Amino acid sequence: MRSKALPLLLACLPATLLLVSPGVAYGQQLNVPLIASLPRFDANGASVKKRALALNPEGISLQDCRDDIRVELQITASGFVANDRVEFWASRSGQDCGAVVQRSGATQQCWKVLPDVVALQQSFSVRVPLRAVIADDKTQGGAPVTPTADICGKIDAATFQLQLLYIKTSSPDAVSKVPIDIKVDTVGPQALSGVRVLPGDTRLRVSWAAVGEGGVTDQTGVKVYCVPVGQPIVERDGGFVTTTTRTVCDDASVVDTSDADADGGVSDVDAGCREVTEEVPVDDAPCSAPEFTPADGGTIVPDNAFAEQFLCGEIAGTQGSSIVATSFRGGPLVNGQRYAVAVAATDSFTNVGSLSAPLCVVPEETTDFFRDYNRAGGKATGCSSTSSEAPAGSIALGGLSLAIVTSLARRRARRRQGR
Amino acid sequence: MKTPIGISGAAVALSLLTIAPDAAAFDFGTPANKTESAQNFAFELRFSPYRPQIDDEPGLTGAPFTQTFGSARRLLIQLELDWQMLRIPHVGTLGPGVAVGYTTMSADSKTLSGKESGDETFLSIYPFHLSGVLRADAVWREARIPLIPYAKLGVGYAHWRAGNSGGTSKVKDAAGNVIASGRGNSVGSNAALGVELVLEALDRGSVRNLDSATGINHAYVFAEYYLLTLNGFGAGDSLRVGTKSWAMGLTFEF
Numbered sequence: 001m002r003s004k005a006l007p008l009l010l011a012c013l014p015a016t017l018l019l020v021s022p023g024v025a026y027g028q029q030l031n032v033p034l035i036a037s038l039p040r041f042d043a044n045g046a047s048v049k050k051r052a053l054a055l056n057p058e059g060i061s062l063q064d065c066r067d068d069i070r071v072e073l074q075i076t077a078s079g080f081v082a083n084d085r086v087e088f089w090a091s092r093s094g095q096d097c098g099a100v101v102q103r104s105g106a107t108q109q110c111w112k113v114l115p116d117v118v119a120l121q122q123s124f125s126v127r128v129p130l131r132a133v134i135a136d137d138k139t140q141g142g143a144p145v146t147p148t149a150d151i152c153g154k155i156d157a158a159t160f161q162l163q164l165l166y167i168k169t170s171s172p173d174a175v176s177k178v179p180i181d182i183k184v185d186t187v188g189p190q191a192l193s194g195v196r197v198l199p200g201d202t203r204l205r206v207s208w209a210a211v212g213e214g215g216v217t218d219q220t221g222v223k224v225y226c227v228p229v230g231q232p233i234v235e236r237d238g239g240f241v242t243t244t245t246r247t248v249c250d251d252a253s254v255v256d257t258s259d260a261d262a263d264g265g266v267s268d269v270d271a272g273c274r275e276v277t278e279e280v281p282v283d284d285a286p287c288s289a290p291e292f293t294p295a296d297g298g299t300i301v302p303d304n305a306f307a308e309q310f311l312c313g314e315i316a317g318t319q320g321s322s323i324v325a326t327s328f329r330g331g332p333l334v335n336g337q338r339y340a341v342a343v344a345a346t347d348s349f350t351n352v353g354s355l356s357a358p359l360c361v362v363p364e365e366t367t368d369f370f371r372d373y374n375r376a377g378g379k380a381t382g383c384s385s386t387s388s389e390a391p392a393g394s395i396a397l398g399g400l401s402l403a404i405v406t407s408l409a410r411r412r413a414r415r416r417q418g419r
Numbered sequence: 420m421k422t423p424i425g426i427s428g429a430a431v432a433l434s435l436l437t438i439a440p441d442a443a444a445f446d447f448g449t450p451a452n453k454t455e456s457a458q459n460f461a462f463e464l465r466f467s468p469y470r471p472q473i474d475d476e477p478g479l480t481g482a483p484f485t486q487t488f489g490s491a492r493r494l495l496i497q498l499e500l501d502w503q504m505l506r507i508p509h510v511g512t513l514g515p516g517v518a519v520g521y522t523t524m525s526a527d528s529k530t531l532s533g534k535e536s537g538d539e540t541f542l543s544i545y546p547f548h549l550s551g552v553l554r555a556d557a558v559w560r561e562a563r564i565p566l567i568p569y570a571k572l573g574v575g576y577a578h579w580r581a582g583n584s585g586g587t588s589k590v591k592d593a594a595g596n597v598i599a600s601g602r603g604n605s606v607g608s609n610a611a612l613g614v615e616l617v618l619e620a621l622d623r624g625s626v627r628n629l630d631s632a633t634g635i636n637h638a639y640v641f642a643e644y645y646l647l648t649l650n651g652f653g654a655g656d657s658l659r660v661g662t663k664s665w666a667m668g669l670t671f672e673f
Binding site for chain 2: 197365372377379
C-alpha cells in the first residue's frame with residue numbers, strides 16, 4: 001500500500017502546487033507564430049515589403065521609422081477568462097516588463113506601445129507601430145506613447161524588445177509573456193570619403209575610398225545621386241566653359257556677388273559697383289547644387305523620395321570602390337551637361353548614410369581605340385568586312401583540304417580492299 | 420587577289436603527300452607497340468607575347484594602336500589540338516591541327532579635350548588557326564636526339580572586339596549613322612617553325628609510367644616562332660590583328 005501511494009503523491013504534488021499558487025502562469029498562454037517574418041503595413045494600412053530576411057530578428061531602419069511602418073502580430077490566446085487582458089510594452093536592453101514596477105512609478109523602464117486588448121479571443125491580431133517600439137518614452141506612465149518622425153535617425157545599432165503581457169485582474173504582474181526582439185539601426189553609414197568623379201562618354205565614373213561606420217564596417221552598397229547644374233555650358237576650343245557673375249566696384253575691389261552686408265537693403269551694385277559676367281572654364285566654376293547642400297550647412301540623408309528624384313547609379317556589396325553612372329531619370333547622361341554628383345553608402349538595414357559633398361563634372365566624348373583607328377584612315381569596318389570579299393587563299397586551302405580528305409579516304413579504302 | 424607563296428608551297432607539298440601512288444609508305448596514326456600505347460593526337464598549351472600588327476595597315480596616319488595601348492606586348496594564351504593522322508616512316512607525323520586563343524588589352528581613355536576620364540578602351544582578340552602540322556619525331560625515335568623540329572602551315576582567323584566602357588565601339592558619320600562597328604573577323608595565314616625538347620630524355624621511366632596511367636605517350640617543352648598574318652590575304656578592309664612572335668609551352672602526345 002505504502003509503495004503505491006508514494007508515486008501517486010509525487011505525481012500529483014506539482015499540479016497541486018500550480019493550482020494553489022497565486023500569480024503562477026498556468027493555463028493563460030499567448031502565442032505569436034511567424035515572429036521571424038512579420039507582415040508589414042504602412043501608416044495607411046497598405047501591405048509593404050517585409051524587412052530583409054538577413055535582418056533576423058525583425059529590424060527597423062530609418063526608412064521604416066520615417067514611413068511609420070507597423071508590424072502585424074497574429075496572436076492566439078488560451079486559457080483566458082473574462083476581464084483578463086493583454087498589454088503591449090517595450091523595453092530597451094531586455095528589461096522584463098512583466099513586473100509592474102518596470103511599468104510604473106519612479107522605477108519604470110518600459111513604455112506602452114498600444115492600448116490594452118481587453119476582450120480576448122482565441123485568435124486576434126494587432127498592428128504595432130514600430131516608432132512606438134523604439135520611442136523609449138517613459139513619461140506617459142500607463143498610456144501608450146505616440147511618437148512622431150522626430151525620433152527617427154537617432155538610434156545606432158540597438159536591440160529593443162516588444163513584450164506581450166498576459167495580465168489578470170487579480171495581479172498587476174504578468175502571468176505570461178511573449179518577448180519579441182527587434183534590432184534597430186536608424187543611423188546610416190558615415191559619408192564616404194575620397195570621392196572622385198571622372199567624366200566619360202554619356203557616363204560618369206564615381207569612385208570612393210574605403211568605408212567604415214563608427215569603426216565597424218557595415219557597408220552593403222553605395223548609391224550615386226546626380227542633378228543637372230543649371231549653369232549654361234558652351235564648348236570653346238575643345239573644352240567647356242560656363243558663365244559666372246561677379247561684382248566689380250569703382251575702387252577696383254571685387255566683392256562677392258551675394259549681398260550679405262547689413263546695409264539696409266542697399267546692394268553693393270547700388271554703391272558704385274557693377275556686375276560683370278564672364279566665361280570661365282567649367283572646371284573652375286563653383287559647384288553649386290542646392291539640392292545636395294542644405295541651406296543650414298548640414299548634411300542630407302537621402303530617403304526614398306530623394307532617390308526617386310536624383311538616383312543615377314548604385315552598387316550592391318562591399319567589394320567595389322567605383323561605379324559608372326549612366327542614366328538619370330530614365331535617360332542617358334548628356335554630354336556637355338554639367339552634373340553635380342554625390343554619393344552615400346548603405347548598410348545592412350538599408351539605411352542610407354549621409355550624402356557626400358557634391359562634385360561637378362561634365363560628361364564628354366572620350367578617346368576610343370576603334371574610333372581613333374577609323375579617324376586615322378583604318379579601313380576595317382567590323383563584321384561586314386570579311387564578307388565583302390572571299391579571299392583566294394582561303395578558297396585554295398579549302399579546296400586543298402577537301403582534296404586531302406578525299407585522297408585519304410580513297411587510300412584507306414584501297415588498303416582495306418588489299419587486306 | 421594574290422595567294423602567299425608559302426600557302427601555295429604548302430598546298431603543293433600536301434597534295435604530293437596525299438596523292439602519292441605508294442600508299443604503303445604511310446601509316447594512319449602511330450600504332451601501339453611493346454612499350455607505348457597508340458598515339459594519334461598532340462595537345463599544346465601555349466603562351467606567347469602578342470602585339471597585333473594593326474599599325475602596319477597601309478594608308479594609316481600615325482599609329483593608332485600604339486598611341487592607344489602602347490608598345491608593350493600582351494600575353495596570348497592558346498590551346499592547340501593536332502590530329503597526327505599520318506606517320507611518315509623515317510620522318511614523323513603529319514596531320515591537321517586547330518588552335519584557339521585569347522588576348523586582350525585595355526587603356527584609360529581621355530576626354531577629347533585632353534582631360535583624364537573614367538572610361539576605358541579595349542581590344543580583345545580570339546585568334547584561331549587551322550594548320551597542317553609536321554613533327555619530325557624520327558629525330559628522337561631513330562636518332563635519339565631529344566630535340567624534335569616541327570613546322571605548321573595553314574589558315575589563320577581571329578574574331579576581335581574593340582570597345583569602351585559603354586560596350587562595343589561604334590563609328591558614326593555626321594548624320595549619326597553607324598558606319599563601322601568594333602566587332603569583326605580577320606583571316607589570313609599561319610606559319611610556324613619550332614623545336615620540342617623531349618622530356619623523357621630526362622626521365623624515361625616517368626614518361627612510361629605516365630603512358631601506362633594516362634595514355635600520354637610523350638611530353639615536350641617547346642619553343643616556336645610563328646607568323647599569324649591576319650591581313651585578309653591582302654584585302655584592305657581587314658583589321659590586322661595577327662602578329663609575328665614566339666611562343667613557348669608544353670606538348671602532350673596521346
